[in-house]
Amino acid sequence: MKTYRLVMSCPDGVGIVAGVSGFLAEHGGWSMEANHHSDFESGYFFMRHVIKAESLPFGIEEFKARFAPVAEKFSIKWQVFDTSKIKRVMLMASKEAHCLIDLLYRWHSGELDCDIVGVISNHDDLRSMVEWYNVPFHHVPVDPNDKTESFAKVNQLIEEADSDTIVLARYMQIIPPELCQKYKHKIINIHHSFLPSFVGAKPYHQAAKR
Structure with missing residues (x-):
């Protein structure tokens, strides 16, 4: 099964999980796996999603373009990978x-x-x-x-x-x-x-x- 792996980190704060999950839900994205945690010493928040690729109405390049405003809002450093690429x-x-x-x-x-x-x-x-x-x-x-x-x-x-x-x-x-x-x-x-x-x-x- 083809999936996208979204990995991100940003300054910790309120609404990050909701913002990312809301973006996925808005586009029908099926999150097959989600992990996140806060590092209190650094004040940073880390998140990882594995998304069922076929659940989205667009490919990875359009995903990058559409997710960019969400990332900018929360100052997220992020990468998304196509797991079908070995x-x-x-x-x-x-x-x-x-x-x-x-x-x-x-x-x-x-x-x-x-x-x-x-x-x-x-x-x-x-x-x-x-x-x-x-x-x-x-x-x-x-x-x-x-x-x-x-x-x-x-x-x-x-x-x-x-x-x-x-x-x-x-x-x-x-x-x-x-x-x-x-x-x-x-x-x-x-x-x-x-x-x-x-x-x-x-x-x-x-x-x-x-």
Whole structure:
């Protein structure tokens, strides 16, 4: 079933849910899933709707045009995605395989609905495992004294593969701020960490010492 995913955030206030839900109801939009919450520390409100595409009398481009006044009224930062467009995912990993192999297995078995366009690693250890899945493997060593050239290559690979999502599967390097900004809202870290409090190797040891 084709759906649209509407994701938004804005300064918290009265009437946001009613405004968005009212817009959908006005156009016959069937909200199949809705989530929202307030963050009291930041004063921001977050909302996510999954909308049955065929319930609307227009496509995604007209949706964007019609929803814009609602977004402007509440100062909403928002994006809407057509979920029928399969995400092109670039994975990044280092030496440990457990996060990466879980993703590759779920993708190979059809559980993950995406296209894995490649794996970038700063070590060559996982090459044979990745290539068994017929996924391109890119070894990009990282010089600890100067990472500029390495991450320029990483950026090049992401662009050449036309990736729209980057997943860090225990990639044990800190992504430079300029790449984080360039791919804002497109990078997912699936490996648990204590960042930003404990940076670098052995974060659990650092936490225990503190």
